[in-house]
Amino acid sequence: MIITRRFLNGALVAGALAVVAPLAASRANSAVPFSTDAFKAAQAAGSPILVEIHADWCPTCKAQKPILDKLTAEPKFRDLKIFRVDFDAQKPAVKAFGARMQSTLIVFKGNTEQGRSVGDTKEASIAALLDKSL
Numbered sequence: 001m002i003i004t005r006r007f008l009n010g011a012l013v014a015g016a017l018a019v020v021a022p023l024a025a026s027r028a029n030s031a032v033p034f035s036t037d038a039f040k041a042a043q044a045a046g047s048p049i050l051v052e053i054h055a056d057w058c059p060t061c062k063a064q065k066p067i068l069d070k071l072t073a074e075p076k077f078r079d080l081k082i083f084r085v086d087f088d089a090q091k092p093a094v095k096a097f098g099a100r101m102q103s104t105l106i107v108f109k110g111n112t113e114q115g116r117s118v119g120d121t122k123e124a125s126i127a128a129l130l131d132k133s134l
């Protein structure tokens with residue numbers, strides 16, 4: 001009987017973890033591909049916005065990702081809208097944002113640009129940049 005209870009308790013814990021783990025991951029903000037309509041809608045709503053000028057081949061962009069994932073999972077950034085602009089495939093958007101290279105991060109509060117950084121991989125300064133969107 002003891003083995004059965006232990007097995008049952010273990011199964012219950014494993015089942016609970018299987019349900020909770022995906023929910024925790026879904027709480028983190030994730031970037032969506034940039035579209036002009038979605039970006040304008042977020043601006044019109046007055047949302048805090050992060051625009052990532054990103055290239056899959058860029059080592060700096062790869063270094064920024066875990067930092068951004070960690071920071072944007074914080075509760076204070078739950079309303080942050082993150083748009084990823086593909087540096088190679090979305091040249092008109094890259095130009096419209098005045099970005100000259102990949103790994104550019106731009107934050108907005110509604111319609112107003114609040115700050116930008118290029119090539120930054122320091123958690124503290126990226127956090128400070130994101131704070132400007134709030």
